[in-house]
Amino acid sequence: MTVTVLLFASYADSLGSHSMRFDMPLGATVADVLGRVRALPGAERLPSEPLTAVNERYSRGTRVLEPGDEVAIIPPVAGG
Amino acid sequence: MRTSIVDAPIDASALMAEVARQSNGATVLFVGTVRDVNDGRPVSGMEYTAYRSMAEREMADIVREAAGQFGTSDIVVEHRVGALELGDASVVIAVAHPHRGAAYDASRYVIEQLKQRVPIWKLESYVDGRREWVHAGSGTRELERGAEATT
Numbered sequence: 437m438t439v440t441v442l443l444f445a446s447y448a449d450s451l452g453s454h455s456m457r458f459d460m461p462l463g464a465t466v467a468d469v470l471g472r473v474r475a476l477p478g479a480e481r482l483p484s485e486p487l488t489a490v491n492e493r494y495s496r497g498t499r500v501l502e503p504g505d506e507v508a509i510i511p512p513v514a515g516g
Numbered sequence: 517m518r519t520s521i522v523d524a525p526i527d528a529s530a531l532m533a534e535v536a537r538q539s540n541g542a543t544v545l546f547v548g549t550v551r552d553v554n555d556g557r558p559v560s561g562m563e564y565t566a567y568r569s570m571a572e573r574e575m576a577d578i579v580r581e582a583a584g585q586f587g588t589s590d591i592v593v594e595h596r597v598g599a600l601e602l603g604d605a606s607v608v609i610a611v612a613h614p615h616r617g618a619a620y621d622a623s624r625y626v627i628e629q630l631k632q633r634v635p636i637w638k639l640e641s642y643v644d645g646r647r648e649w650v651h652a653g654s655g656t657r658e659l660e661r662g663a664e665a666t667t
Contacts, residue, residue, distance in 0.1 A: 445637035446649040492570035514650040515636030516548050516607050
């Protein structure tokens with residue numbers, strides 16, 4: 437199944453991209469997707485357990501993904 | 517209730533007018549502006565970016581929570597993104613309520629939750645020419661607890 441990963445702010449700068457797609461096995465979790473991202477150059481600058489969201493809702497690493505899900509890796513927020 | 521991420525300057529008086537109602541005895545207007553110093557470093561400007569769809573969703577959730585807790589649906593919030601200059605309004609919150617206590621409390625709730633939960637980031641430009649992402653770093657624990665509750 438295909439999963440989209442969104443990156444923002446400092447994380448997007450570190451990885452040199454705002455969005456990427458991964459082909460994941462069925463039953464893959466958010467943590468599995470993070471593992472794929474970690475293999476990319478620049479990912480060493482991500483914290484060990486970054487905040488994540490699935491389909492615009494904060495989610496934990498154990499969350500099992502569905503085909504087409506959108507996983508966002510969320511840097512510490514700084515609005516206001 | 518209305519929330520929005522906007523690209524253009526925010527008209528605070530328009531937001532106040534939007535929450536006006538004759539049954540309301542108090543209106544609280546919060547305006548967050550770009551400050552000229554952060555952590556002792558002179559700032560020259562700020563660029564805001566957002567995960568726009570999620571930011572709008574979180575802002576709507578926060579305002580719904582405030583409406584339920586403080587008993588008013590007269591709440592409007594706009595957060596601006598893009599390049600802002602010193603003194604520009606980055607966020608405006610207008611709350612109206614029959615009584616001032618609840619109006620203040622609701623306004624405070626919205627800004628504090630917004631700063632902890634809404635996926636917006638700022639790239640600060642300093643007078644010395646450097647640019648850095650601001651990592652407020654707060655709220656992580658609360659967000660994880662929230663995620664746990666929903667999964």
